[in-house]
Amino acid sequence: MITKDQVLEIGSFVKDYLKESAASSDQEWVQSFPRAADHHWQHTLNVLANAEKILEGEGASEEQASVVRAAALLHDVSMFTCDHSIHGRVSSEIAEEYLRKHGYPDAFVQKVSKAVAEHGTDLGPIPPDEQGELFSWEGKVLLEADILDKLGASAVTNALLYLGKQGCLSHEVSRDLAAGSAFERADFFRDYIWTTTGRKLAEERFSFFLAFLARLKEEVVDVEIPTVG
Amino acid sequence: MITKDQVLEIGSFVKDYLKESAASSDQEWVQSFPRAADHHWQHTLNVLANAEKILEGEGASEEQASVVRAAALLHDVSMFTCDHSIHGRVSSEIAEEYLRKHGYPDAFVQKVSKAVAEHGTDLGPIPPDEQGELFSWEGKVLLEADILDKLGASAVTNALLYLGKQGCLSHEVSRDLAAGSAFERADFFRDYIWTTTGRKLAEERFSFFLAFLARLKEEVVDVEIPTVG
Secondary structure, three states: OOOHHHHHHHHHHHHHHHHHHHHOOOOHHHHOOOOHHHHHHHHHHHHHHHHHHHHHHOOOOHHHHHHHHHHHHHOOOOOOOOOHHHHHHHHHHHHHHHHHHOOOOHHHHHHHHHHHHHHOOOOOOOOHHHHHHHOOHHHHHHHHHHHHOOOOHHHHHHHHHHHHHOOOOHHHHHHHHHHOHHHHHHHHHOOOOOOHHHHHHHHHHHHHHHHHHHHHHHHOOOOOOOOOO | OOOHHHHHHHHHHHHHHHHHHHHHOOOHHHHOOOOHHHHHHHHHHHHHHHHHHHHHHOOOOHHHHHHHHHHHHHOOOOOOOOOHHHHHHHHHHHHHHHHHHOOOOHHHHHHHHHHHHHHOOOOOOOOHHHHHHHOOHHHHHHHHHHHHOOOOHHHHHHHHHHHHHOOOOHHHHHHHHHHOHHHHHHHHHOOOOOOHHHHHHHHHHHHHHHHHHHHHHHHOOOOOOOOOO
8 A cells, every 4th residue: 555655755856857857758748838847736736636536436455546646647758758649658657667666566656657558548539438348447437537627626727727827818718718719628528527526526616617718798798889778 | 769770780890899999908907918908809699698698588678678789788898998897987988988979869878878887886895785785787787797707618718828827737727727816706706796687697507616616626637646555
């Protein structure tokens, strides 16, 4: 079983790895996003916290929880070192190397590595239900925890912070949120959730996203002059 | 009574005035906010839409509605021409000049001008209830409509767009929203609402602000490593 100190050590490794690889990256999107490492470390912590909720709700064993905790911390470690399409596989290789070097048991290393690789699967070609059947239980929980960070107030916040950086104003936001990639991504991803606990959290969060849009639409006029008289 | 065409004409005057005065302003905050005129025009439209809701809910007469519509369009017209502490008085002078020039009846001009001046009152020295007694009915409705734009999803959105422009990340937002000027302002202003309809809208919007903060706190980890195991 993984101890709290080991969680802290893995977290420290990931945080440093993100920081150093972002600083030395020659990818254009990384260079134009000055706090990319902070952002992805924060996302990593959110995913770990989401995973804890699923583990508790599903009554996971300590062994399952240990695999998911390590996988959650390591799932995006390669974010700045490779193309996004292969970040699951590359992260799983970095995870495997780290865990072997630190003497974790072989079965544990393999389960973590597998879950991390699975979260990077290209979703879409296979229907959600069938896709879930191809994943390990730990891989499903990791993917759910990852997706939960893209469905609710956190997703709205990240989208608005990004739009603010682009100089958008409030009346452009509801259109961008409702029709843009933040909503499309949330709407697509929420089907890739399989556990009862994950489903409950996903519906709560996606409902909040919709409620935010509805309130914005209620409050912010997006036409030249509203009808009067 | 003010016609729909007159509403469009006043709106057009205000929109142009904001655009031209922002472009020629030597105030530092205006120069560092490239889309300030768009932003304040959008705010003006939101205030007009909020005012329509209050007018309808309170069963206002056509005469009262006409005064409030003109006042809502003109309330922030001087935003870029003077210090904020006197923008109510300066806007009321511009409003008066415009309305006289366009042949509006004297009593109408005086009521619009008074409401616009009242919305710029320094709130705080006098308790909300007593302050309300000093205002005209139209001045109260204008101030309520103005404040409503600072209480809900619109306030959250504007705060996040601003934080995004400063380069903030999601885990810094809940702290900034909860302790920063957006929340303080909303919490202070919501007492300066006197009509039944305004009160209902204000409570809905402020509750949404609080719900947004609660969800963000639920979803976004703001500590180094959450407690596990």
